[in-house]
Amino acid sequence: xxxxxxxxxxxxxxxxxxxxxxxxxxxxxxxxxxxxxxxxxxxxxxxxxxxxxxxxxxxxxxxxxxxxxxxxxxxxxxxxxxxxxxxxxxxxxxxxxxxxxxxxxxxxxxxxxxxxxxxxxxxxxxxxxxxxxxxxxxxxxxxxxxxxxxxxxxxxxxxxxxxxxxxxxxxxxxxxxxxxxxxxxxxxxxxxxxxxxxxxxxxxxxxxx
Ligand SMILES: [Zn+2]
Numbered sequence: 001x002x003x004x005x006x007x008x009x010x011x012x013x014x015x016x017x018x019x020x021x022x023x024x025x026x027x028x029x030x031x032x033x034x035x036x037x038x039x040x041x042x043x044x045x046x047x048x049x050x051x052x053x054x055x056x057x058x059x060x061x062x063x064x065x066x067x068x069x070x071x072x073x074x075x076x077x078x079x080x081x082x083x084x085x086x087x088x089x090x091x092x093x094x095x096x097x098x099x100x101x102x103x104x105x106x107x108x109x110x111x112x113x114x115x116x117x118x119x120x121x122x123x124x125x126x127x128x129x130x131x132x133x134x135x136x137x138x139x140x141x142x143x144x145x146x147x148x149x150x151x152x153x154x155x156x157x158x159x160x161x162x163x164x165x166x167x168x169x170x171x172x173x174x175x176x177x178x179x180x181x182x183x184x185x186x187x188x189x190x191x192x193x194x195x196x197x198x199x200x201x202x203x204x205x206x207x208x209x
Contacts, residue, residue: 001041001042001138001139001140001141001142002039002040002041002042002140002141002142002144003040003041003042003043003044003135003138003140003142003143003144004034004035004040004042004043004044004143004144004145004146005044005045005046005119005143005144005145005146005147005157005161006031006043006044006045006046006097006102006146006147007045007046007119007145007146007147007148007153007154007157007177008046008047008048008084008147008148008149008153009024009027009028009031009045009093009094009097009147009148010047010048010084010090010091010092010093010094010148011089011090011091011092011093011094011095012048012083012084012090012091013048013083013084013148013149014028014094014148017083017090018081018082018083018084018090019080019081019083019084021148021149021178021179021180022178022180023178024148024149024178025094025096026178027146027147027148027175027176027177027178028094028096028097029096030175030176030202031097031098031146031147031176032096032097032098032101033202033206034144034146034173034176034202034205034206035098035101035102036098036101039205039206039208040144041140042103042104042135042138042140043101043102043103043104044102044103044104044105044106044119044131044134044135045093045099045102045104045105045106046105046106046107046108046119046131046147046153046157047084047091047093047105047106047107047108048083048084048091048108048109048116048153049084049086049091049107049108049109049110050083050084050085050086050091050109050110050112051085051086051110051112052082052085052086053112054082054085054109054112054115055072055073055077055112055113055114055115056072056077056078056079056080056109056115057079057080057081057082057083058070058079058080058081059081059082061079064079065079066079066080066081067079067080072113072114072115073113073114075123075124077115084109086110104134106119106129106130106131106134107129108129111127114127116129117152117153117155117156117157118153118156118157118159118160119131119153119157119160120132120157120160120161120164121160121164123156132160132164132165135165135168136165140165140168141167141168141169142168142169142170142171143161143165143168143169143170143171144170144171144172144173144200144205145157145158145161145170145171145172145173145197146172146173146176146177146202147176147177148177148178149177149178149179149180150172150174150177150178150179150185150188150189151179151180151181151184151185151187151188152179152180154172154177154179154188155188155191155192158170158172158192158195158197159191159192159195159197161197162195162196162197163195169198170196170197170198171197171198171199171200172189172192172197172198172199172200173200173201173202173205174189174199174200174201175201175202175203176202
């Protein structure tokens with residue numbers, strides 16, 4: 001069984017969003033083509049889904065400002081602008097995304113005391129979202145991953161997929177993803193590759209039988 005995981009394709013990470021990834025929305029038509037071909041048996045989408053007082057928000061730390069390193073629960077934490085607050089427009093999927101093609105939505109980042117870049121578990125790797133169990137029960141054999149942002153949530157999800165889903169072939173679809181920092185994107189791709197994640201393009205996927 002082939003599964004596609006769409007990471008955080010939400011308004012907040014697209015142009016006009018509170019934590020916009022450069023050209024994030026450019027992936028939407030590519031992702032729609034991947035879904036439309038019907039080549040995946042299961043399409044799962046994650047949503048960053050924060051309470052308004054989430055501890056990753058610079059606004060919760062007096063004296064801090066967005067995109068500075070700070071601490072959360074004693075651990076290093078990038079301070080972000082308020083983004084993807086539960087129930088807000090910012091947290092909705094991009095309006096161009098074919099949500100009818102999504103079989104399952106996995107929310108993450110609901111605990112205000114810790115961030116969750118990965119769709120599988122919190123950043124301290126303790127609390128699970130439930131996605132790994134869901135995919136294991138579904139009996140998937142391969143998992144393709146794409147979305148926003150490559151250097152944070154996509155990378156963390158791909159690495160966790162490798163660590164938590166033994167025997168599942170994991171691939172990153174590069175042109176169906178966008179990152180925040182070009183240097184970090186390169187490093188993220190190298191890190192994923194070193195962990196056994198295949199690096200492919202949507203053209204590779206669409207040309208497969
Ligand atoms: Zn977030």
